[in-house]
Amino acid sequence: MREREHCNPGLFKQVNNQAGNTLFVDHKIVNGTLQHSFKYYLALKEPMARALFMMFLISEVHPFLDGNGRIARIMMNAELFRGDQSRIIVPTVYREDYLLALRKLSRTKDPDTYIRIMEKLHKFNDNLYGSDFYDLNSYLQDCNAYEDPQSAKLIYIERVIKAKTQQ
Numbered sequence: 001m002r003e004r005e006h007c008n009p010g011l012f013k014q015v016n017n018q019a020g021n022t023l024f025v026d027h028k029i030v031n032g033t034l035q036h037s038f039k040y041y042l043a044l045k046e047p048m049a050r051a052l053f054m055m056f057l058i059s060e061v062h063p064f065l066d067g068n069g070r071i072a073r074i075m076m077n078a079e080l081f082r083g084d085q086s087r088i089i090v091p092t093v094y095r096e097d098y099l100l101a102l103r104k105l106s107r108t109k110d111p112d113t114y115i116r117i118m119e120k121l122h123k124f125n126d127n128l129y130g131s132d133f134y135d136l137n138s139y140l141q142d143c144n145a146y147e148d149p150q151s152a153k154l155i156y157i158e159r160v161i162k163a164k165t166q167q
Contacts, residue, residue, distance in 0.1 A: 004066060007064070007065045007066040007067070008064075008065060009064075009066075009067070011064075012027070012030045012031060012063045012064065013027045013030065013062070013063060013064055013065050014027055015027055015065075017062055017065060019062075022103065022106065022107075024060070024061060024062035025060070025061045025062065025063075030061060030063045033061055034057070034061060034063065037057050037061075040053065041053055041054060041057070046083075047079055047080055047082065047083020047084075047085050048080070048083070048085065048118075048119075048122065050079040050083070051075075051076040051077070051079035051080045051083075051085075051088075052076065052114070052115065052118050054072070054075040054076055054078075054079055055072045055073065055075065055076035055118075056072075056102065056105060056114065057072075058071055058072035058075055059072045059102050059106075060106055073088070073090070076088060080122075085122070086122060086125045086126040086128075087125060088118065088121045088122055088125050089121075089125055089128070090121060091124070091140070091143070091144075091145035091146070091154060092145065092146050092147065092148070092149070093144045093145055093146070093147045093148070093149050093152050093153065093154050094117075094121065094124075094145075094149070094154045095149060096149045097117055097149070097154075098117055098118075098121070100113075101113045101114040101116075101117040101118070102114060120154075120156075123156065124143070124154065124156055127139070127156075127157070127158070127159045128140075129159070129161070139157070139159070142155070142157060143155045143156070143157055
């Protein structure tokens with residue numbers, strides 16, 4: 001981010017920002033909004049609940065000029081890591097579903113779609129393992145993970161870790 005000094009990396013925004021028709025929290029109340037919201041975060045005990053709350057909070061407040069989505073996903077995955085759970089990576093083919101779920105929660109205050117989408121991603125990511133890069137890459141290709149959302153859908157393929165037989 002050093003090369004993007006115009007974005008004031010690491011500092012809260014000093015001007016309001018928006019994406020399309022979505023206006024984010026006014027720059028004057030970012031700090032207070034985050035501090036107040038943190039009280040709700042502390043009340044959550046389940047790692048997935050904490051992760052999804054943190055992800056939505058950063059996405060909704062949009063405290064930085066750039067990198068809010070990346071920071072939101074990092075914070076979410078930090079909570080999942082802390083809770084010894086699978087992290088969530090959003091495959092290309094599912095990016096629009098993920099963004100639409102966030103937008104719906106933001107606009108309607110109904111978390112059901114967001115929770116359902118994130119649980120599906122969590123389950124999908126729990127299957128991301130392989131004996132090597134090629135094994136994992138093949139699985140991702142079979143699931144359409146790299147595909148364009150207009151031409152394919154994410155396919156969930158259940159995987160089972162095969163126990164090594166003792167000889």
